[in-house]
Amino acid sequence: xxxxxxLLGQAITFAILIWFTxxxxxxxxxxxxxxxxxxxxxxxxxxERGKHDLDLxxxxxxxxxxxxxxxxxxIITAGDKRASEIIEEAKANAKAEGDRIIAGAxxxxxxxxxxxxxxxxTQVSAIALAGAxxxxxxxxxxxAHNDLLDKxxxxx
Amino acid sequence: xxxxxxxTTEYIQHHLTNLHxxxxxxxxxxxxxxxxxxxxxxxxxxxxxxxxxxxxxxxGPLQNxxxxxxxxxxxxxxxxxxxxxxxxxxLALTIFVWIFAMNAMDVxxxxxxxxxxxxxxxxxxKIGPSTDLNATFAMSIxxxxxxxxxxxxxxxxxxxxxxxxxxxxGKFPLLIPVNxxxxxxxxxxxxxxxxxxxxxxxYAGEMVFILIALLPWYLQWMLGAPWAIFHxxxxxxxxxxxxxxSIVYLSMAHESH
Numbered sequence: 001x002x003x004x005x006x007l008l009g010q011a012i013t014f015a016i017l018i019w020f021t022x023x024x025x026x027x028x029x030x031x032x033x034x035x036x037x038x039x040x041x042x043x044x045x046x047x048e049r050g051k052h053d054l055d056l057x058x059x060x061x062x063x064x065x066x067x068x069x070x071x072x073x074x075i076i077t078a079g080d081k082r083a084s085e086i087i088e089e090a091k092a093n094a095k096a097e098g099d100r101i102i103a104g105a106x107x108x109x110x111x112x113x114x115x116x117x118x119x120x121x122t123q124v125s126a127i128a129l130a131g132a133x134x135x136x137x138x139x140x141x142x143x144a145h146n147d148l149l150d151k152x153x154x155x156x
Numbered sequence: 157x158x159x160x161x162x163x164t165t166e167y168i169q170h171h172l173t174n175l176h177x178x179x180x181x182x183x184x185x186x187x188x189x190x191x192x193x194x195x196x197x198x199x200x201x202x203x204x205x206x207x208x209x210x211x212x213x214x215x216g217p218l219q220n221x222x223x224x225x226x227x228x229x230x231x232x233x234x235x236x237x238x239x240x241x242x243x244x245x246x247l248a249l250t251i252f253v254w255i256f257a258m259n260a261m262d263v264x265x266x267x268x269x270x271x272x273x274x275x276x277x278x279x280x281x282k283i284g285p286s287t288d289l290n291a292t293f294a295m296s297i298x299x300x301x302x303x304x305x306x307x308x309x310x311x312x313x314x315x316x317x318x319x320x321x322x323x324x325x326g327k328f329p330l331l332i333p334v335n336x337x338x339x340x341x342x343x344x345x346x347x348x349x350x351x352x353x354x355x356x357x358x359y360a361g362e363m364v365f366i367l368i369a370l371l372p373w374y375l376q377w378m379l380g381a382p383w384a385i386f387h388x389x390x391x392x393x394x395x396x397x398x399x400x401x402s403i404v405y406l407s408m409a410h411e412s413h
Contacts, residue, residue, distance in 0.1 A: 032212045
């Protein structure tokens with residue numbers, strides 16, 4: 001274990017190895033490691049951001065669904081209202097139509113009644129005339145009392 | 157499993173002798189140099205391969221594993237060192253990975269690679285480079301020079317001189333020699349403690365493995381397995397401690413007191 005020139009040889013080897021490590025081993029490895037660390041950090045940040053976006057989107061979709069539900073409710077309410085309105089309107093129309101038909105029928109009946117009365121009156125005056133003629137016999141001259149009879153018919 | 161024809165002492169000494177060439181100071185421990193070099197090529201080549209295919213997307217298993225190590229080192233450096241430096245983090249990674257790999261050679265069975273080496277005519281092979289003082293001192297002294305380099309670079313000659321003269325006890329003139337003395341002790345202690353701590357742990361571990369190898373083969377697992385498992389912890393811990401202290405020393409060099 002004596003100290004000799006081996007020491008110098010070893011020192012030279014050592015120096016060469018240090019130089020080699022410094023030039024060819026350390027920088028590329030450290031660079032790769034730092035780049036990877038950065039990539040990982042970026043990835044983690046992106047994941048965090050994505051999660052945040054997802055939360056926001058979920059919140060917004062819930063809001064939209066809520067709005068849609070509200071709107072649908074409104075539409076249904078409006079539809080119901082409109083339906084009842086239409087029913088009311090139809091009822092009113094039908095009533096008016098019915099009233100009209102009834103009024104027409106009544107007018108027709110009145111007319112019929114009037115006509116029947118007229119007919120009746122004419123026939124009653126004829127009957128009265130015939131009756132009176134039979135009662136009075138020959139005393140009464142149809143011709144002579146025609147104007148009187150006409151007056152009587154007008155009065156009845 | 158003791159090698160035939162060797163006494164116990166010779167066996168141990170054989171295992172603790174480096175394969176060397178040359179004499180005196182200018183000799184080389186060939187096993188330390190080549191094992192650490194080959195380990196360095198394999199480990200750093202693998203890391204380089206991982207960076208070639210490195211993506212910022214989903215990493216493959218190799219990239220994932222290396223990124224775990226790099227991430228650990230990066231965290232330690234950022235926690236300790238607050239300045240800006242291109243060098244310290246890669247230096248820490250180099251120290252940790254290289255020392256870990258060299259230490260890990262310790263858990264390879266002590267007789268395996270020397271046996272293989274003997275087939276190729278190599279007389280000795282000490283497989284763990286970090287059980288060689290030369291390897292540990294080479295790193296700790298390099299770190300020591302870097303400490304001084306950054307001290308001068310960051311604080312300037314004047315600032316650094318002031319720091320040596322006036323800390324830790326203050327500006328009173330009589331205290332200046334004491335300050336300098338403390339500084340010398342402190343700075344010499346740094347590389348020595350770094351190198352000896354690593355060397356001591358690994359050498360002791362290796363030694364225990366050699367002693368376990370002297371037991372009869374049917375008893376070796378009883379001590380060998382627990383020690384190997386425990387040693388895995390020491391391997392990692394020593395690599396981590398060396399790296400951590402280097403970071404601390406270098407960040408001290410960047411900060412003024």
